[in-house]
Amino acid sequence: MDQTTGPRSDNPRVGLFVTCLVDLFRPSVGFAAIKLIEQSGCRVEVPRGQTCCGQPAYNSGDKADTRAIARATIEAFEPYDYIVAPSGSCAGMLKMHYPDLFGDDPDMGPRAEAFADKVHELISFLVDERGVKNVEARYEGKVTYHDSCAGLRELGVKQQPRILLEGVQGLELDEMEDSEICCGFGGTFSIKYPDISNAIVGKKTANISASGAGCLLAGDLGCLMNMTGKLTREGKSIEARHIAEILAGMTDEPPIGGSGDAQ
Amino acid sequence: MKPASRSFKENAVKALHDDGLQQALGKVRYGFVANRAKARANLPEFETLRDQARAIKEHTLAHLDVYLEEYEKKVVESGGHVHWAPSAADARDIILRLCQDAGAHTVTKGKSMVGEEIGINDHLEAAGIKAVETDLGEYLIQIRHEPPSHIIAPAIHLTKAQVEADFRDRHKDLPQDRILEEPAQLVAEARAVLREQFLAADVGITGANLLIAETGTSVIVTNEGNGDLTQCLPRMHIVIASIEKAVPTLEDACTILRVLARSATGQEFATYNTFSTGPKRPEDPDGPEEYHVVLLDNGRTEMLGGEFHDMLRCIRCGACMNHCPVYGAVGGHAYGWVYPGPMGSVLTPSLIGIDEAGHLPNASTFCGRCESVCPMRIPLPKMMRHWREREFEKGNMPAGFRLGLKLWAFAARRPRLYQTLMGLGMPVMAKLASKKRRFAWLPLAGGWTRHRDLPAPQGKTFQTLWREQNGRQ
Amino acid sequence: MSNSSQRSAVLDAIRLSLGVKEGEKSRETPARKRLERHPHNIVPERARRGAKASISLFNETLEGQGATVNRVKTLAAVPELVAAYLRSNNLPAEFRTGDDNLLAKIPWGKTPSLTRQQGRGQGSDAVTMSRAIAAAAETGTLFLTSGPDNPTTLNFLPDTHIALIRAGDILGSYEDAWNRLRDSYGERSLPRAVNLISGPSRTADIEQVIVMGAHGPRRFFVIIVG
Known part of the structure; x- marks a missing residue:
């Protein structure tokens, strides 16, 4: 992979948020994502504590279930430097909406914010964060x-x-x-x-x-x-x-x- | 009007099969949408103006009581009257009484969405007062006894052939051999008919795009000039406006007007922006002798400071519906009440109740295009989601859907269980699809497969494959 | 309910939702100050280009919106220009104005073919003429004020509306124009009607096709003097 600034040597730890549809319907996208992220100079792991970003519940008005799913996802991904998803929709949910879910929660609110800061959609992660x-x-x-x-x-x-x-x-x-x-x-x-x-x-x-x-x-x-x-x-x-x-x-x-x- | 929002789905199906409507909706992309994009590109400050317009409205809403009192004070100083209407019924009563006191037989009307909201025409007609819509689009739907299908282009759903048929049916003096094929000929016919009404009217009723506290001024924004004839010819001018139309100053009004027309029709500015302050002055040779403003609440104060507060910034430009894929597919009548499109999906449940309008906030893909073009940066998808949350809390959801959601969520909260279930299920599904790699039909997925194939899974889930490759983690 | 109790009902509901009380100085003072000082918001760059550029922007924008714009050096040139415009559009050489003193100064008598009537607009008027007190170049917008000088009905009833403006009255922004009005009418005070007009009447209500002359004038002819 050619990077004008040269491969970044920071070798950060990336947690791949696979997304439920890729997990179930098209695993090959997950493997493609891993290859691309690794080529950009990262280590990739796939935390097991993930299922779905929670949008089906969130967009159906079921906030309690969404919060439970969000909490589990945040906990599973907290150790990573970046959280990357091969989907704008799911990454948008993690990045833009998780903090809203815990707005007034003194524990989860700040954790959701810190988590959201590390979330990226795959392609923009490669270009904007990794300089590919x-x-x-x-x-x-x-x-x-x-x-x-x-x-x-x-x-x-x-x-x-x-x-x-x-x-x-x-x-x-x-x-x-x-x-x-x-x-x-x-x-x-x-x-x-x-x-x-x-x-x-x-x-x-x-x-x-x-x-x-x-x-x-x-x-x-x-x-x-x-x-x-x-x-x-x-x-x-x-x-x-x-x-x-x-x-x-x-x-x-x-x-x-x-x-x-x-x- | 009686809401038909409950039958949104049926209305939508009907709309999807209405060729004339589909043809009309297909033009929005090349008209309003393309023109807005051009206007935006022509004004480098557009995005900053949006931010400022939003800030002005937020400041106004935070001081709404003060600005309304100041506004009222200035209206009274200029010789006008202000009436306060907590509900739609109150507003109807006030307006009817004013018309009766004026001995009115004919009332002309400028286009007013609040007028539609309170159903003023039917109320006046029931009391024997003829109410004539004078905006061409409003006139067309009035003679068809239809609600508007768009907030700035009420007759956008009609073809010229339909308009011709309506005129031939309705305008009794129209010679049979008059050619009415082109829009220009139809406009000329409407102009002639309505001109008589303007001159005959006893009272003119208009809405207001803005109410300016600095000077006690109501503002209407039009292109036809009908609003101006409505308000400067009769003896009495009644302005019907909801309370959130207030802005502090003329400068603040300018900022909002700079984004309004550009967002609405894509014009840099509407042809006529008219600022009216009180009745005719002693030296004036024209203008109304009486000037009344009816300030309508009808649910706005409840929205203030709550989950739907942001909706009070809406300036009724229609950009959200022009850019909405759902509105673009079904048009405005499917929504079943006065306000269609994304802004209606948020506002209508506030005004007629979520039980009546439950479909509307659900009928959105959350594509976010409405919010991205809203000059006042109203987070429309977010507020539609708030309505869905309220519905979920109330249990307003088909039982099957709710059960499915709950079962799914039960599993989704338990990663091990979820991965085991899916790890077993997906390979089976993949096998069922076999070489075609897609389903033309699947049980419980009829909504999907009625119109599209469902791509089949590749086989094992990613989680299964990943664990196989990396050993048991 | 009486108007005063309905008034209280609405205002009380606002205060309840905002969580505030009536008469709080911390809210009233900044609001009243804003009304007195009416601070400028952002004014687009195109509205701040100076007199010469403003006139050409005004001209260009207004023509783009379907108006006809002409410029003459002196008032003396106006009658011939009006007569020529009416002739070229096959219109009667007859028009109505209000009592505006600038329009009164025009030597109409030099062009005897023209007949000027005075008064408010009538349904039968084919052509009328008014004078604009100011214009904002940013969108080619004329400011016309009501009163015996330029009755509002003249702006809307005829088929053809002629508006005259002095070159020096063409300003950059709407804000500039409002300040001009504040100079004439005082702070927090306006004439009964201020019509901001940016072209002939139009509609696109039938099949989104633009047609000029919906209810107001089909033709809008603007004369810049100076």
């Missing part, structure tokens, strides 16, 4: 990139993925129209309001198709599952991958949901 400018990876083909909402608007992830994609040999980035508009996933929203969610993702897949790219990338598996689920249902042969897979050069696994072989 280039990765050694190869991908032949045109890709398009969807800016997932929480990463974009809560954490400011916009240029970082594009900077790294630019360095991937053989890869051409063709931007879709409205890449910053929500894909309609919204966690439980997609289950509670399936018809509206469908209408929103339908606009998204039209923009993806119109970009001319053969591969859809994003930094969030939830959004990717939603968009590729729609793409395969529409019979489109556009594959979908988490950006970490491309950047780590780990594209041997079939794409998400087997997309790309639809026809």
Whole structure:
């Protein structure tokens, strides 16, 4: 991995927050993340005391369960220098919302703040914290990139993925129209309001198709599952991958949901 | 109006199949959204102005009692009257009484969301007073007996063909051979019809975008000029405004106006920003003889200082709905009451109750685009979540969903149990999907698989694989 | 409930929610001071560029908003300009003004084809003319004040509205214009109506297509003098 400032020698200890969707549906993203973080000069560990960031409960108004999940997560990750997640949505939850959950708690409040300070979304961690400018990876083909909402608007992830994609040999980035508009996933929203969610993702897949790219990338598996689920249902042969897979050069696994072989 | 927010889901499905509506909504991206982006880019200070506009409103809300008293004092000094309305019913009664005392037969109305909120038109009509909406969009929905579908573009859901049909049906003097195909022809027709109403009206009712304490001034922001004709031609002008419209000074008003039009239509400034202070002066050749302001609370004081306090900064620009993917999919009528989109999803439950409006704060992906464009930096998703918390506490949630959530949370709080369960389950799911690597249907996932495939898991969970690679930890 | 009890109900509810009491000096004093001093907030750079730049910004912005703008050196040139404008738009050479003393100074008699009537606006007026007391260049916005000099109805009833402004009255920001009004009308005092006008009347209520002349003037013609 090329870093203009040279590999940082501080060798910090990173706790990987795998995220529940990567854990359950696409472990290869977790391994890609580990490879990228290690290449940036870090030690990576995967604390066992993690499950999910708690958003399904939090966004359903269940604050008590969310707090319990948050407390366990904070405890599991307190020893680390950084907490990194391959998802803007989950990292946003840990970083922006955990402190709110314990606002007036004299013990957990400060701990949640200290924890939040150490949380990063994977790609912005590489670029902003580790100074990575280039990765050694190869991908032949045109890709398009969807800016997932929480990463974009809560954490400011916009240029970082594009900077790294630019360095991937053989890869051409063709931007879709409205890449910053929500894909309609919204966690439980997609289950509670399936018809509206469908209408929103339908606009998204039209923009993806119109970009001319053969591969859809994003930094969030939830959004990717939603968009590729729609793409395969529409019979489109556009594959979908988490950006970490491309950047780590780990594209041997079939794409998400087997997309790309639809026809 | 009777709320239809309970049937949000059904309303939404209907909207999704309404081709005319979908066509209209498709234009918002190239109109309001593109124009706002351009206006923002043209004003380097825009983001700083947003911060300052927010600070002005926060300062005002923290001193709201003082500023309202000062405002009232100045209105009275300029010869006007201030009426205080704790509830919507109080406001309706006050306005009706004023109209009756003025012997009014016809009342013209400038566009007012508070007027919609209190249902003033129906109230006046029931008492035999004709209320005519004069904003073109409001007029169109009034003759169709519809609520507004957008707070600044009330008839955004209509096509020109629908407008033509409504005019032919409603305007009895309209010659059959008159061509009404283009918006300009339709606008000319409405102009002619409404001009007579302006000249005939006894009372004009407008809303207010701002109330300025420094001078006792109400401000309306329009493009058509209808609000001005409404308020300068009749004998009486009634302003109906909610209490959070107050700002301290003319300077403060300017800061808010600098972000208002840019956020709303993407204009640098609306065509007409009218500052009205009291009734006509002795030397004035025109203007209303009486000037009344009705200050409406209707739930605002309860929001003040509480979880929904930030919503009181709202200046009703509509940027949140213009940028909302859900509003963009279903339009405003699906929300079932006066205020649609993200701001409505926060405000409506405060005004008509969460039992009635429970769907609204739930129908959001929390994409955060509303908050990112809100000129007053209102944390709309956060407040929608607060409503969900209240609903959860009240148990307003489908039993199946609640049970599923509770079971999931039980496991999610116990990492060992969770990892064991998922470690067993995921490989089974992967096998079921076999080579297709996705499901077209799954039990309990019908909401998802009705419209999309569900990608299958790769096999073993990450946690299983990681432990296998690194030995038992 | 009487108005006074309704008033107390609302004000008491505000104070209850804010956790404050009536008559607290620590809250009243800063609020009253703000009203007296009306401090400036941020004024955009484009509104602070000086007289010459302000006039060109005013011109450019206003034209961008659908108005026609012309500049003449002296009042004496106004009648011919008005006559030419009306001719070129196939409008009658007839218009109405208020009692504004600057408009009265214009040598209308030199252009006998023009007929000037005086008084408040009428529903039948095709063309009217008013004088703006000030303008803010930042958005091409004219400030028109009500009164016998320039009745408000002249601004809204006609099909074509002509507004005259002296070049020296074109200021940078809204704040500059309000200070000009404070000089004329005093602190914490305004005429009945102040109309900030930035172009002809328009609507986009039908299919989001912009149409000029919704209820107010279809044409807005601005004459800068000086």
